[in-house]
Amino acid sequence: MRDHIIPESKCPYCEHKMDRSLNAEVGQDCKPSPGSISICLRCNKIAIFTEGLQQRKPTPEELEAALKLPAVTLAQMAIAHATWNAPWKKDK
Numbered sequence: 001m002r003d004h005i006i007p008e009s010k011c012p013y014c015e016h017k018m019d020r021s022l023n024a025e026v027g028q029d030c031k032p033s034p035g036s037i038s039i040c041l042r043c044n045k046i047a048i049f050t051e052g053l054q055q056r057k058p059t060p061e062e063l064e065a066a067l068k069l070p071a072v073t074l075a076q077m078a079i080a081h082a083t084w085n086a087p088w089k090k091d092k
């Protein structure tokens, strides 16, 4: 598992800036492409990579399909675990 540098973009929910991605599928090391699922490390919400590798909110159909993928659930659980005590969560 390694990270990939992507064009700087913002999460469509919390506007967290990101310029790297990490593949969540075990044994996979592919770069994101248009239509790939993205999960924000700050708000843990699902987004979709656009043609320019920016982030957009998923359609209801894309969100439903993403939520059925075990890798998405595991990634969201890992993010929640790794960031449970993050500074941005103490503001709430």
Ligand SMILES: [Zn+2]
Pocket: 011, 012, 013, 014, 015, 016, 040, 041, 042, 043, 044, 045
């Ligand atoms: Zn976010």
